[in-house]
Amino acid sequence: MTTPYYIPETNVPLPPKGAEIITTACDYCIVACGLKVFRWPVAGSVRGGPKANENAFGVKFPVDPLGPWVAPNQHNIVLHKGQPHHVVVIPDKDAEFVNKGGDSSLRGGCIAQKCYNPQSPTRDRLKRPMMRIYGILQPVPWDFALEVAAEIGKYVIDNHGANAYGVKTYSYQFIENTYAITKYALRHINTANFTFHDTPSDVSSTPGFRDAGFDNFGPAYDDWMNAETLLICGTDPYETKTILFTQWIMRGIQNGQKAIFMVPRRTAGVAYAEANGGLWLDVNPGTDLLLINAIARIIVENGWQDKDWIKNWVNNKWESSSGFGQGTRNTPWQWRTTWGKFQTKGFEDWKKWLLAQDEFKLAHAAKVSGVDAQKIRTAAEWMAKPNGLKRPKTSVMIEKGLYWSNNVGNTQAISALGIIVGAGGRPGQVIGRAGGHQRGGQRGGKYPRNKSPMKVPGRRRRALDTDTYMIAGHTRLAHVIGTTWIQSMAGSQQLAKRFHELVLANPHQVRSYDKQDIIDTLKKRVDLGGMVVVNQEIYLVDPIGARFADIVFPAATWGEETFMRANGERRLRLYNKFYDPPGEAKPDWWIIAELSKRMGFDGFDWKNANDVAEEASRFSRGSRKDFHMIKVAAKREGKTLHQKLGEFGTNGIQGPVFMKEDGTLHGTKRLHDTTLELDELGPQGANVFNKKLTHFNSQTGKCNIQKSPWSLFSDYWEWMKPKGDELWCSSGRTNERWQSGFDDRRRPYIVQRWPDNYVEIHTDDAKARGIESGDTVMVYSDRVPSLKETTLGIEGSDYSFTGQMKAGNVELTRAAVTGVAMVTRHIKKGMIYMDFLHTSQPANALEGRIVDWISGNYNYKMGTAKIKKIGVSPYKYSFRSMSFAPRDII
Amino acid sequence: MIVKLGVEGGGGIGPNRDVVAFNYFCTHQGGDMTGSYKGDTKSLGACPLHLSTYDLTRHGILISGQAYQSLPQVLLELNGNDVFAVAVFGLIYGRFDNLQG
Secondary structure, three states, rough: OOOOOOOOOOOOEEEOOOOOOEEEEEEOOOOOOOEEEEEEEOOOOOOOOOOOOHEOOOOOOOOOOOOOOOHHHHEEEEOOOOOEEEEEEEEEOOOOOOOOOOOHHHHHHOHHHHHHOOHHHHOOOOOEEEEEEEEEEEOHHHHHHHHHHHHHHHHHHHHHHHHHHEEEEEOOOOOOHHHHHHHHHHHOOOOOOEEEEOOOOOOOOOOHHHHOOOOOOOHHHHHHHHHHEEEEEEEOOOHHHHHHHHHHHHHHHHHHOOEEEEEEEEEEEHHHHHHOOOOOOOOOOHHHHHHHHHHHHHHHHHHOOOHHHHHHHHHHHHHHHHHOOOOHHOOOOOOHHOOOOOOOOOOOHHHHHHHHOOHHHHHHHHHOOOOOOHHHHHHHHHHOOOOHHHHHHEEEEOOHHHOOOOOHHHHHHHHHHHHHOOOOOOOEEOEEOOOEEEOOOOOOOOOOHHOOOOOOOOOOOOOOOOHHHHHOOOOOOEEEOOOOOOOOOOOOOHHHHHHHHHHHHOOOOOOOOHHHHHHHHHHHHHHOOOOEEEEOOOOOOOOOOHHHHEEEEEEEEEEEEEEEEEEEOEEEEEEOOOOOOOOEEEEEHHHHHHHHHHHOOOOOOOOOOHHHHHHHHHHOOOOOOHHHHHHHHHHHHHHOOOHHHHOOOOOOOOOOOOOOOOEEEEOOOOOOOOOOOOOOOOOOOOOOOOOOOOOOOOOOEEEEEOOOOHOOOHHHHHHOOOOOOEEHHHHEOOOEEEEOOOOOHHHHHHHHHHHOOOOHHHHHHHHOOOOOOOOOEEEEEEEEEEEEOOEEEEOOOOOOOHHHHOOOOEEEEEEEEEEEEEEOOOOOOOOOOEOOOOOOHHHHHHOOOOOOOOOEEHHHHHOOEEEEEEEEEOOOOOOOOOOOOOOOOO | EEEEEEOOOOEEEOOOOOEEEEEOOOOOOOOOOOOEHHHHHHHHOOOOOOOOOEEEOOOOOEEEEOOOOOOEEEEEEEEEOOEEEEEEEEOOOOOOEEEOO
C-alpha cells in the first residue's frame, strides 16, 4: 500500500548500450501496447549516458517529443536469476502495429512499478502459501497447503456433489493459466458452479451479438479509424483503451470521421469528438434501448437503411429457423419463455414490429433517455442517410456501459441497428466490442450446463448463478482465482455478509497444528453447511483473502513467467518472463496442476508454460484466437510454440493464424470479412476455416435481425428509477486506475491522484444537497434488491423481476459506501458515478443483485442511491493530492 | 510558464500565494502545451498530442490523461519584487537528469 504523497524524482538511470532487450506487451487494457524491457545488472554501477553511443536507444538526450524518454516511473530494480537488475520498461518505439511509434497510456506507461521490488510498495506480494490457523494466515510449505486443499476438495465433491465445488476465476490472465483452470474445473471436476470475474454465471456477455451472428472482436483497429461515422456505445475509449482512441479513432476524427458517443459522461474523448465535428448522446442510465430504437425508427421511416446489404445478409424466417434440428429451438433465446419475443421473419417483419412500438417514437425516447431530439435525428442521419448514391461507411462499437444494463435488450437493439446501417462485414463498416481486458482465455473443458438447477420454462437450462447459489448456502468450497469476487459483483455487502456467516461464523475453525486435524475440521465445517475458501492471488485481497480464505496460494504473474495472450484485434503475442517471481510464488497453471495431481486427475504433467500452451493449441482451432498453426510451424522448425511466437516480437500475429504453402504463417485482419477471398481449394493441411472468416456466425452465415422489446426490462428499470431525493448510482473505470487498483494502490503517483473512491456529481445536484468538491459523502440505499435462492421457472415470466418479487424471492437490503465528492459539469444530471472497483469503498454494493432474467448477467450500471455530506475530506483544502477539475477540458 | 492563478495554489508565492510556474512540455510524450492555460479550471492542456491536462493549483497533478508523472513544477522564491526560479520538482520531459540533460 502507499500513501497519497508522491515525491517526483529528478533523474532516472538510462539503460547502457548492450543492455538486454526483451519484448513483451502490457498487462492492462485490451489494447496491449507492445513494450520493450531494457535490463542490465545493478552490480558494476553501469549507467547509460546521454550520447547516442552511450545508451541502449542509440539516441542523444535530451530527446525530442515522441522519443524514447524514460520517466522515473518507468524504471525499477528487480531480481533476475537471484541478482538485482535495473529494468526500464517503455513502449516499443519500433512498434509497427497497435501503438505505432511507441505511444502508451499512463497505465502501461508506469507498468515498471508493477514489478516486485521489496523496497517499494510491492513488498507485500504474496510469497508463500498460507493457511488460516487459529484465525491467522500463517506461512506453510507448498506440499502442506496443496494436500489439505486437495483433501477437502475431494471430500466436497464426493460427499456434496461437484456443484458444491465452486470456481470463480479471471477469464483473461493468459492462455496457459485459463486453459489449466478450465481443464481442472470443467473437464475434471465438471462443476456447473463455475464462472468468470465479471459475471455471476458463465454466459455470453453480449447475447444480442451472439444471436445476430457477430463475433465480439471481429474488427481490426484500422476499421475503427476508417469508419466515416462511428457510433460508440457505453465507453469512452480514451479513458479505458487509450491508444485505441489516440492512435486510431482520433486520427479518424482528424480525417473527418463523425464520432457519436452514447454515454452519460463527457470525458476527454467525448469532449474531443464534440469539439471536432462529433456528437454526444448524453443518455440516462438504463435507457439505451429506447434511444437506439428511436434512431433505427428514424432510419426506416426515411428509407435510409442499407437495402442491398439487408437483402444479401439478413436471414428470412426459414433461414433463421434453419439448422437441421439445431436452429432456433436449440438457441438460448428460443425457450418457451421467450418464444416469438426475439425472432423475426426478416427485415420487413422487424421493421413492422419496430414501427408498432410507441415507446420508440422520437418524443418518448428523447424524454425518457434525456437526449435532445435533434441530436437523435442527427445521429440517424450521420449513420445512414445516403448522399446521392453514396452511403456513409458506418461502424458500431460497444462496451460495458451499454451491455451491463438490460444486457439482452441493449445488445439485441444495437445489433439490429448495426445490421440496418450495413455494419459488420466490410472494411470500415464493422461492429464489435472495444474490449476491456485482453483476450487470454482458452477453454480446457466444456461448461456442464445441464447440471445447472436453473431453468426457464422450455428446454434450455441456464448457467448456474454462482452468487445466488452461494448466498443460498449451496457452495461448500469456493476456489477463487485472481478476482475480488465480492467487490466486483453486485450487492457486494450482501455477499460479504454471507461469506462471513458461512466461513467465519461456522463453529468449525482450524485450531490445530496437526494436518489431519485441520482436514477433519474443514470437513466438519462443510458438513455443517459451511464453506471453505481457497484463494490464488498475487496480493492479499480484503476480504476474500485477508478475512475469509482458509488457504492462500501465492501466484506468479506478468513478467514472472512466459505467457501468451491476444489483444482486441486478436493480435497474439508472447509476454516474456524478465524477472523472478517473489518468494515461492508460482504461476497459476502450476498451482492447478499440483492440486490436480493430488486429486487424482490425469493430464497435468506439464514441465513449463510452453507445455501447457502446446497442449492447448488444438482446442483453439477454429476460434478467433486459433494459434494451432503456430505450433505446427514450430514443430516443423524444431522449435517450441513459445519460441516461434516470440519471433513475431511486439508485432505478434493476428488470429486465426494460417499456414501458407511455403510454411510461413499469416494472420487474419478482420472477421466477418465479406470482401475476403479465401483459397478456392479450401483449407490446406491442418488449417481450419471457420465460417466467421467471411460470413456471420449463424446457421446460414447471414445475420439474424432481432426484436428488442422494452417491456422485458422496463419493470426493473421503473422500480430502480430514482425516487424523491435519490440519484442513479452508476460506476465504471477512470483512465488513471486499473480494475481493483491492485497495482495502482501501490503506485504513489496514482494514489496521489485518486486516494479514495470518488463520487462524481453534477453541479446542480450537488448544490441542491449542499455538497462541494472534496467533501466526504455517504452514498447509501435502503432498497438494494437481491435474489434469495436459485429458482425453477414454471411460468413464462417467473424469472422476470416482477415475477421474482411476486414469488417472494427478492430481498431488500441496505448498503452504504463513503467517498470524496467531485462536483463537476461533465456528468449527466440525475446520476452519480464512482470507480467501480475501489475495494474498500465498493460501488457495486449499491447495484441491485438482480440478474438480467434472460441472460443471467448483472445490471451493474444502474443502482440507485441517496447521497449526503458527512464531513470534509483531507483533499478538499490541501494541494498534495487529488484534483477536482473536470475531465472534459479540451 | 508562470501564471497568477487568482486562487491559492500549491507552491504559490506572493501575497495571495497564487503565482506558480511549471515546465510546459507534457510528461507523456513531450507535447508542447504553450498557451494552453485555462483560467476557469486553472489547468494547463489539453496537450495537442494525446489530450493530457494538468491542475496547476495542485502541483501540476494530472487531471485526466496519460502523463507518466505530474508536470514538473518550478519552485519559486520571492525576494522583494524579484521572482527567482530555484528548483524543479520532477524530471523534465526528454531529460534523464534535469541538470545533466
